[in-house]
Amino acid sequence: MKLIKKISYILFAIFILVVEVAVPNRTVTVEANSQTLRDYKNKLAKLEAELKQNEAEQQQTQAEIAASKRKIEQISQEKEDIADEVVTLTKEIEQLNKDINDMNNEIEEIISYYQLSNTGDSAELEYIFAADDITDFIYRMAITEQLSEHNTNMIKEYNKKISDNEDKKVELADKEVQLNKKEAELETYIQKQRTSLNKTLEGAVDIKDEIAANKKLIDLYENTYKCKLDETIDECTAGKLPADTAFYRSVVSGRVSSNYGRRTYKLNGRWTSDFHYGIDFSTSHGANVYASANGVVAAIFKKQSCGGNMVYINHLVNGKRYTTGYYHLADITVKVGQTVMSSTVIGHVGGSPRYETWDHCSTGSHNHLTIATGNWGTTFSSYSGFIAHNINPRQVVNAPALGGSFTSRTRKY
Ligand SMILES: [Zn+2]
Structure with a gap:
C-alpha cells in the first residue's frame, strides 16, 4: 500500500513538472513576430507588383x-x-x-x-x-x-x-x-x-487603397515610431500596443443576424452563397461602434463597393496578437496610428442601402465584426492575408446564438 502511494506521489510530481515545462505561463509571453520594416516594405513592393499584374489581367478581361x-x-x-x-x-x-x-x-x-x-x-x-x-x-x-x-x-x-x-x-x-x-x-x-x-467578397479592398493604407502604416512606423529598417516591427512598437484581457461586442445592442461560416442568402434579388468571414450584429443606423478591445488603428478603407467604410485595429490580448475589422460603417471617427480603448467609438453603424449607396454588400444597418490572429502590418498586410488568418469571432468574443438579441456589450450568453 505504501509503495503504491509512493509511486503515485512520484507520478504526480512528474506530471506537475511536465505541465510546467510544456505549458509556459501564457499571460506573460507575448507572441513575437520577426518581421522588420524592410520586410514590410518588400511586402508592399510585392503588393504594388500584384496591382500591376491585376491591372494587366483586368485589361485582358476587359x-x-x-x-x-x-x-x-x-x-x-x-x-x-x-x-x-x-x-x-x-x-x-x-x-x-x-x-x-x-x-x-x-x-x-x-x-x-x-x-x-x-x-x-x-x-x-x-x-x-x-x-x-x-x-x-x-x-x-x-x-x-x-x-x-x-x-x-x-x-x-x-x-x-x-x-x-x-x-x-x-x-x-x-x-x-x-x-x-x-x-x-x-x-x-x-x-x-x-x-x-468586380470582386464581391465582403471586405475585399481595392488593391490601390490597400497599398495606400500600408504606406500610411509604414509612414507611422518610420516617422512617428522611428523604427529602423532592420529592426523588427514588434520590437520597435513594443509598448505602443495597449494590452487587454478580453474582447467585447462592438455595439451596445443588436441581434446576431449572421454567423461566421458558409451561408446562402438573397442579395439584390439573387440567391448567393458565400463564406461569411465574420459575425453580423444588426442594429439601428448611426449607433456607436466601439473597438472590441484596446488597440491601435492599423488600417482604414473608405467607400469600398463590398464593405463600405472599414476599420482594422491591432490588439494584444492576453499576450496574443489579433486584428479586428469593422465593416459597413456610416462614418469613421478614428485615425491610423490612434490608440483606442475598448470604450472608444471608432465610427457609426451603416450598411443601409438607402444611406451607404456605395456599399453593395449590405441589405440593412448592421456591424460586421471580423477577427484574425496576428497584426495588420506584421503578420499580414492585405485583405487576403487577413482572411488567411481569419478566425470565428466566437472563439474570442461572446455573443448570443444566431437570431439572439443583446442589450449590453459585456453580458455573457
Ligand atoms: Zn457580415
Whole structure:
C-alpha cells in the first residue's frame, strides 16, 4: 500500500513538472513576430507588383468582354438580316400566291370563254356551220389550250418557288435559334468576366487603397515610431500596443443576424452563397461602434463597393496578437496610428442601402465584426492575408446564438 502511494506521489510530481515545462505561463509571453520594416516594405513592393499584374489581367478581361460584345453586335446584325430576309420571303410568297390566283382566274376565264363559244353558239353550229367558223373554233381551242398549258406551267413554277421560300424560312428560323443560343452564351460569359472584375467578397479592398493604407502604416512606423529598417516591427512598437484581457461586442445592442461560416442568402434579388468571414450584429443606423478591445488603428478603407467604410485595429490580448475589422460603417471617427480603448467609438453603424449607396454588400444597418490572429502590418498586410488568418469571432468574443438579441456589450450568453 505504501509503495503504491509512493509511486503515485512520484507520478504526480512528474506530471506537475511536465505541465510546467510544456505549458509556459501564457499571460506573460507575448507572441513575437520577426518581421522588420524592410520586410514590410518588400511586402508592399510585392503588393504594388500584384496591382500591376491585376491591372494587366483586368485589361485582358476587359478586352475579352469587348470582343464578346462585338460578337453580340454581329449576331444582332445577323438576326436583323434574317428578319429582313424573312419579310422579303414572306412578301414574295404572298406575291406568288397572288400571281397563282390571277393565273388560275385567267385559266378559268379562258376555259369559260371557250365553253361559252362552244355552247352559246350551238344554235349557230347546228344551222350555219360555216367552214370559216370551224377554223376559227379550232384556232381558238388551240390558243386556249396553249394559254392554259402555259399558265399551268407557270403555276407549277411559282408553287416550286413558294415551297423553296418556305424551306428557306425554316432554315432561317433554325439559324436564328442557333444565333440566340450563341448570344445567350456570350452574355453569360460577359457576366462571368464582369463578376471576376468586380470582386464581391465582403471586405475585399481595392488593391490601390490597400497599398495606400500600408504606406500610411509604414509612414507611422518610420516617422512617428522611428523604427529602423532592420529592426523588427514588434520590437520597435513594443509598448505602443495597449494590452487587454478580453474582447467585447462592438455595439451596445443588436441581434446576431449572421454567423461566421458558409451561408446562402438573397442579395439584390439573387440567391448567393458565400463564406461569411465574420459575425453580423444588426442594429439601428448611426449607433456607436466601439473597438472590441484596446488597440491601435492599423488600417482604414473608405467607400469600398463590398464593405463600405472599414476599420482594422491591432490588439494584444492576453499576450496574443489579433486584428479586428469593422465593416459597413456610416462614418469613421478614428485615425491610423490612434490608440483606442475598448470604450472608444471608432465610427457609426451603416450598411443601409438607402444611406451607404456605395456599399453593395449590405441589405440593412448592421456591424460586421471580423477577427484574425496576428497584426495588420506584421503578420499580414492585405485583405487576403487577413482572411488567411481569419478566425470565428466566437472563439474570442461572446455573443448570443444566431437570431439572439443583446442589450449590453459585456453580458455573457
Ligand atoms: Zn457580415
